[in-house]
Amino acid sequence: MTKNIAVIKGDGIGPEIVTEATKVLDKVGDKFGHTFNYTQLLMGGCSIDANGVPLTEETIAACKSSDAVLMGSIGGDTTTSPWYKLPPNFRPEAGLLGIRKALGLFANLRPCHLYKELSGACPLKTEISSKGFDMLIMRELTGGLYFGERKTEEVNGVMTATDTLVYSEEEIRRIAVKAFDVAMKRRKKVISVDKVNVLDSSRLWRKVITEVAKDYPEVTLEHMLVDNCAMQLVKNPAQFDVMVTENMFGDILSDEASMITGSIGMLPSASMNETKFGLYEPSGGSAPDIAGQNKANPIATILSAAMMLRYSFDMTKEADAVESAVSKALADGCRTGDIMSEGMIRLSCSEMGDKISELI
Numbered sequence: 001m002t003k004n005i006a007v008i009k010g011d012g013i014g015p016e017i018v019t020e021a022t023k024v025l026d027k028v029g030d031k032f033g034h035t036f037n038y039t040q041l042l043m044g045g046c047s048i049d050a051n052g053v054p055l056t057e058e059t060i061a062a063c064k065s066s067d068a069v070l071m072g073s074i075g076g077d078t079t080t081s082p083w084y085k086l087p088p089n090f091r092p093e094a095g096l097l098g099i100r101k102a103l104g105l106f107a108n109l110r111p112c113h114l115y116k117e118l119s120g121a122c123p124l125k126t127e128i129s130s131k132g133f134d135m136l137i138m139r140e141l142t143g144g145l146y147f148g149e150r151k152t153e154e155v156n157g158v159m160t161a162t163d164t165l166v167y168s169e170e171e172i173r174r175i176a177v178k179a180f181d182v183a184m185k186r187r188k189k190v191i192s193v194d195k196v197n198v199l200d201s202s203r204l205w206r207k208v209i210t211e212v213a214k215d216y217p218e219v220t221l222e223h224m225l226v227d228n229c230a231m232q233l234v235k236n237p238a239q240f241d242v243m244v245t246e247n248m249f250g251d252i253l254s255d256e257a258s259m260i261t262g263s264i265g266m267l268p269s270a271s272m273n274e275t276k277f278g279l280y281e282p283s284g285g286s287a288p289d290i291a292g293q294n295k296a297n298p299i300a301t302i303l304s305a306a307m308m309l310r311y312s313f314d315m316t317k318e319a320d321a322v323e324s325a326v327s328k329a330l331a332d333g334c335r336t337g338d339i340m341s342e343g344m345i346r347l348s349c350s351e352m353g354d355k356i357s358e359l360i
């Protein structure tokens, strides 16, 4: 199979970590008989330097005409970089919001997997962390409180602020379908998180999710209130497979879940539209403090590339091969600085990419 991948290396550690991910993809191509063609594109700070804007129409068009997008990270040091003296619409992050909007990416997928080799980095009690966990949080990305109408006004002499939380049936249905489709590729369990005891939007959310579940008889559905979910994540994270939730709940819960996995350098992510098209990127930022030093952990980006294989290209055994090569590298004691512990072998970013490629 031949796949065309738009590659946005971006800023800071972006070029280093993406180079390792394409190294791994090329090894997958050799081993399984696929060709991956890459189109290198600029976005973020490097695009500001080259084009005066963080995102160009050419970059958007090239992404749209590709099969998927692989991204590193964008942005620089927010206190010292000249990019942050520009008006907000011209800063690196505006590129990120712009590309998500232009590509219609409404579903954010964040797997949180605690590898048993890294369980020491998990801040939970050993009796909980030793069981490990492997969940995927599916967050609705373009609706809800963050996109509703808002205003601040004086009412009877008192300053009053209003934010509105709006969800349509269609918006809920398309994220529900995505969540159940992903659950079919995992352990076939969906936990939908809402606040049905208070919010109308949650009552509609629960109704639509329950309707969609009827089309997926193999998948078990549970509903959980968001406050309980925040507690369950630290009490019994192993119970979660796919968690689906609205924008703000997902924002908060996915950060809580990432904390209990230890290092940001291990966390992949994907943002998808209704089709199989997606943008794949590590959850972390551009890490300007270690950029250009060949120190960054490339695993989050390599695992993001594995998600691309699984969800955009339906290459299940290829994705499994990448994920098990990562597990094997960790089991062999290979570590980058951010996940280093006593007695382990410290590797650079490129050495970690070489090691994972060798293990495929």
Ligand code: NAD
Residues within 6 Å of the ligand: 013, 017, 072, 073, 074, 075, 076, 077, 078, 093, 096, 264, 265, 281, 283, 284, 285, 286, 287, 288, 289, 290, 295, 296, 297, 298, 300, 338
């Ligand atoms: P950050 O995630 O870049 O860094 C936080 C800490 O984590 C740093 O100590 C960094 O060295 C470490 N870290 C992050 N990724 C790592 C990796 N792969 N390997 C080893 N260590 C890693 O967050 P920040 O410092 O708050 O932000 C830096 C810049 O990144 C800002 O400009 C911010 O806006 C941008 N940012 C971009 C994205 C994105 O591209 N999607 C996401 C978050 C932040």
